[in-house]
Every structure is written in structure tokens, then in C-alpha cells.
Amino acid sequence: MASAPDSGDDVFDEFLSDRGHETERVGWERNYNKLQCPDCMALHDESADDCSVCGWDPSPA
Ligand SMILES: [Zn+2]
Numbered sequence: 434m435a436s437a438p439d440s441g442d443d444v445f446d447e448f449l450s451d452r453g454h455e456t457e458r459v460g461w462e463r464n465y466n467k468l469q470c471p472d473c474m475a476l477h478d479e480s481a482d483d484c485s486v487c488g489w490d491p492s493p494a
Contacts, residue, residue, distance in 0.1 A: 459491070461481075466479070470489050471489070475487070
């Protein structure tokens with residue numbers, strides 16, 4: 434049903450990590466009645482605990 438977006442964010446995430454810039458922890462984005470991963474923009478049901486596409490987790494480190 435939901436198609437996986439192009440995974441271009443991995444590189445960007447590594448870019449931030451390499452610079453020692455701590456990735457800001459945020460909650461799910463809202464997209465209609467879905468939860469949207471702020472990292473890879475994948476949409477998930479509201480019951481999702483973490484992103485099954487990129488592994489992003491909304492809970493604090
Ligand atoms: Zn994701």
C-alpha cells in the first residue's frame with residue numbers, strides 16, 4: 434500500500450553525525466490521520482512505535 438520513499442536521508446543523517454551535530458529528537462509528524470516519520474517521511478499507522486523504514490524512534494535516547 435504505502436510505497437517506500439527514496440532513501441536519500443541516510444546520507445544526510447550521516448552528514449549531521451559526522452559534524453557532531455546531535456540529531457534533534459522530535460515526535461512524529463502528523464499527516465492527516467497518519468504518523469509521518471520526520472526522518473524519512475514515511476507514513477505509518479498511529480499505532481506505530483518506530484519507523485519500519487529507517488528505524489527512527491520517537492522516544493528520547
Ligand atoms: Zn523513517
